[in-house]
Amino acid sequence: xxxxxxxxxxxxxxxxxxxxxxxxxxxxxxxxxxxxxxxxxxxxxxxxxxxxxxxxxxxxxxxxxxxxxxxxxxxxxxxxxxxxxxxxxxxxxxxxxxxxxxxxxxxxxxxxxxxxxxxxxxxxxxxxxxxxxxxxxxxxxxxxxxxxxxxxxxxxxxxxxxxxxxxxxxxxxxxxxxxxxxxxxxxxxxxxxxxxxxxxxxxxxxxxxxxxxxxxxxxxxxxxxxxxxxxxxxxxxxxxxxxxxxxxxxxxxxxxxxxxxxxxxxxxxxxxxxxxxxxxxxxxxxxxxxx
Ligand SMILES: [Fe+2]
Ligand SMILES: [Fe+2]
Numbered sequence: 591x592x593x594x595x596x597x598x599x600x601x602x603x604x605x606x607x608x609x610x611x612x613x614x615x616x617x618x619x620x621x622x623x624x625x626x627x628x629x630x631x632x633x634x635x636x637x638x639x640x641x642x643x644x645x646x647x648x649x650x651x652x653x654x655x656x657x658x659x660x661x662x663x664x665x666x667x668x669x670x671x672x673x674x675x676x677x678x679x680x681x682x683x684x685x686x687x688x689x690x691x692x693x694x695x696x697x698x699x700x701x702x703x704x705x706x707x708x709x710x711x712x713x714x715x716x717x718x719x720x721x722x723x724x725x726x727x728x729x730x731x732x733x734x735x736x737x738x739x740x741x742x743x744x745x746x747x748x749x750x751x752x753x754x755x756x757x758x759x760x761x762x763x764x765x766x767x768x769x770x771x772x773x774x775x776x777x778x779x780x781x782x783x784x785x786x787x788x789x790x791x792x793x794x795x796x797x798x799x800x801x802x803x804x805x806x807x808x809x810x811x812x813x814x815x816x817x818x819x820x821x822x823x824x825x826x827x828x829x830x831x832x833x834x835x836x837x838x839x840x841x842x843x844x845x846x847x848x849x850x851x852x853x854x855x856x857x858x859x860x861x862x863x864x865x866x867x868x869x870x871x872x873x874x875x876x877x878x879x880x881x
Contacts, residue, residue, distance in 0.1 A: 603628075603631050604631050604632070604633045605627055605631055605632055605633065606632075606633050606634065606635065606636055607632060607633070607634045607637070607697050607708055607712055608634075608636060608637055608638050608697065608698065608701070610627060610632065610694070610697075610712075611694035611695075611697040611698050612694075612698070614646075614690060614691060614694040614715075615643055615646045615647065615691060615694050615695065615698070616646075616647050617647060618647045618648060618649050618650075619649065620649060620652070620687075620726075620736065620737075623687070623690065623691075623719075624687075624690075624719045624722055624723055625719075626716070626719065626720075627716065629712070629713065629716065632709075632712055634705060634708055634709065634712075637697075637701030637702070637708070638698075638701055639701065640698070640699055640700065640701055640702075641698045641699065642695070642698070642699045642750075643695055643698065644750070645746075646691045646694075646695075646746065649737065651737030651738070652684070652687075652736070652737050652741055653741075654741065654742065654743035654746070655740035655741060655742060655743075657742075659740050660681070660684075660739065660740040660741055660742040661677055661680075661681065661739055661740070663678060663681055664677055664678055666780045666783070669780045669781065669783065669784040669786075670784050672732045672733070672786075673732065673733065673734065675728075675732055675781065675784060675786055675789055676728075676729050676731075676732030676733060676734030677729075677734055677739065678777070678789075679725045679726075679728040679729035679732065679734065679789065679792075680725070680729045680734050680736060680738070680739050680741075681741075682725045682777075683722050683725035683726045683729055683736055684741040684742065685745060686718050686721040686722040686725060687718075687722045688743070688744075688745040688746045689718045689721075689745060689762070689766070689767075690715055690718040690719060690722060691746060692745060692746060692749040692762060693711050693714060693715045693718065693762075694715065695749060696711060696749075696752070696758050697711060697712075699752070700754075700755055700758075703755055707755065707810060710806050710810075711806075714802070714803050714806060717799045717802075717803070721795075721796050721799070724792045724795070724796075725792065728788060728789055728792055731788075745762075745766060748761060748766075748830075748832075748833060749761065749762065751830040754828070755810065755814055756810075756811070756814050756815070756824065756828045757828045757830070759807045759810045759811050759814065759828070760807075760811070760824075760825050760826075760828035760829050760833075761828070761829065761830070761833055762807070763803055763804055763806055763807025763808075763810075764804065764807040764808065764811065764825060764838060765829065765833050765835075765837050765838040766837075766838075767800055767803045767804050767807065768804055768807075768838035768839070768848070769837060769838050769839055769840055770796070770797075770800050771797065771800055771801065771804060771840075771844050771847040771848065771851070772839055772840025772841070772842050772843055772844050772847075773840045774793045774794075774796045774797035774800060775793070775797055775840075775842055775844055775847070776840055776841065776842045777789075777793045778790045778793035778794050778797065781793060797847070800847075801847055801850045801851050802851075804847075804848070804851035804853075805850075805851040805852050808821075808851055808852045808853055809852065811824060811825060821854070821857050822856075822857055822860045825857075834864075835860070835861055835864035836864055836865065838861065839861060839864075839865055843861075843862065843865065845858050845862075848861070
């Protein structure tokens with residue numbers, strides 16, 4: 591049975607995680623990809639065989655554009671222009687949509703993941719749907735409708751190298767979402783300086799949720815890591831170039847957000863040692879030696 595948004599639900603109203611992931615990845619409708627689901631109705635009794643989709647289906651105006659053809663993030667100096675803020679929301683809507691698509695991809699690629707891991711992913715996916723909708727709404731309000739600009743595939747392409755649950759944890763929650771702990775605060779500031787309180791409020795909400803998303807990554811890093819390896823060693827060992835610790839941080843570095851996500855002071859110190867232009871040579875050598 592299908593709802594108005596094209597969601598596949600059972601006669602009892604339940605929705606299998608696999609079916610939900612498939613509709614996010616295979617539907618060419620943004621409304622269907624972002625259709626809210628009731629958490630209590632999500633079931634996971636048939637995770638099915640492992641499937642690795644090469645590309646998500648998207649509407650014609652949101653196809654991944656060739657490299658370097660999507661607009662760059664506007665600098666702080668241009669946030670006083672409403673169109674530039676709209677472009678920023680458009681870029682971030684595509685980031686959020688890719689995060690949702692990658693998470694759906696993980697549900698299909700790793701059906702044997704612990705049930706709690708899959709359930710945790712589903713909760714985060716609902717946040718990513720909401721984040722995408724918030725950015726789309728603000729972009730449209732600033733006369734930049736979603737799909738009116740080329741979009742990149744950076745996050746999706748990097749996810750194609752994930753071969754294990756730990757690869758995902760290191761790559762997406764602890765690197766891309768880790769960096770967004772800083773970026774969301776930075777953008778909140780830029781929106782506020784431009785007098786755009788609505789844009790700032792979106793960034794504040796996303797920052798708040800992102801702490802939980804990074805906490806998910808941290809929790810599973812600790813649960814899945816080898817007993818004789820540290821969190822830092824495991825994190826580095828599961829990053830595939832060009833992902834590296836520097837990519838998990840913005841210009842502004844929020845230690846308190848990372849502490850709130852559960853990271854230890856030791857791990858945060860390792861990260862700080864890796865900040866762009868601030869890496870200790872010994873630490874870099876250690877990373878390169880990792881498989
Ligand atoms: Fe998000
Ligand atoms: Fe997130």
